[in-house]
Amino acid sequence: MALPSPSPATTAVVTGASSGIGADIARELVACGHGVTLVARREERLRDLANELSGAVRVEVIACDVADPEARATLFDEIADRGLSIDILVNNAGIGTMGAVEQSTPGDEIAQVRVNVEAVIDLTTRAVQQMVPRGRGAILNVGSTAGFHPFPGQSGYAGTKAFVHSYSEGVRGELEGTGVTVATLCPGPVRTEFLQSAGMDEKEFDAFPKFLWMPSRDVAKVGVDALENDRGTVIAGVQNKLSTRLMQALPRKVLLKLLAGNHPALRRDSKSVG
Structure with a gap:
């Protein structure tokens, strides 16, 4: 079992815990007996x-x-000042932009990198350097199925998640035999505040096939299971596994045309430009 045993002196840090997948991962960890430290910007929601x-x-x-x-x-x-050591870190905080790069705001694109890439490196590094000397610990980084291939309409977001996948696998390899492990959770579309924050409205949700959607609680269970059983990178849901593999198998030219032609944000930007 890769997930450390619960202890009154240890905690599981969950970033982006105010809603969605992060909140549900916290619920799953508590159900397993782990104390949690909820981290996000919105303190009222955390409380x-x-x-x-x-x-x-x-x-x-x-x-x-x-x-x-x-x-x-x-x-x-x-x-540490609260008398706790970190046994589990969940890097779930994330933001995303949508739309064509030519219509994007550079500041928003860079902010996306700060949260999805920079924070993951920073917090993972700090956690690993605490966990390895103790010989125990687990890190769950939340990626996305969008990170397995280019994604016109969310090019920057998909690029940051491709980084999360590669980085997490690399660190996982480095930590073999240390008692510390890394897993990567890759959800498909999940109906949470994330998509709305990225600028997608309810009508545009239908652009993603209905069979790909999963409840955030089910996604959270997959993530915690990946830690418990040391599974490495996991895609949430059989339907998303099959869809991802299919898109990886398609010729890149066909894939890019298919995705660009169907992404709702690109259709919206095309209308606004025209």
């Missing part, structure tokens, strides 16, 4: 979740913007 989860395990709340290097630098120190 609501903490009230729901409090009981048999210790639940901590830390409001932190992981895009801010200074905030990240003090996060683990604050946890």
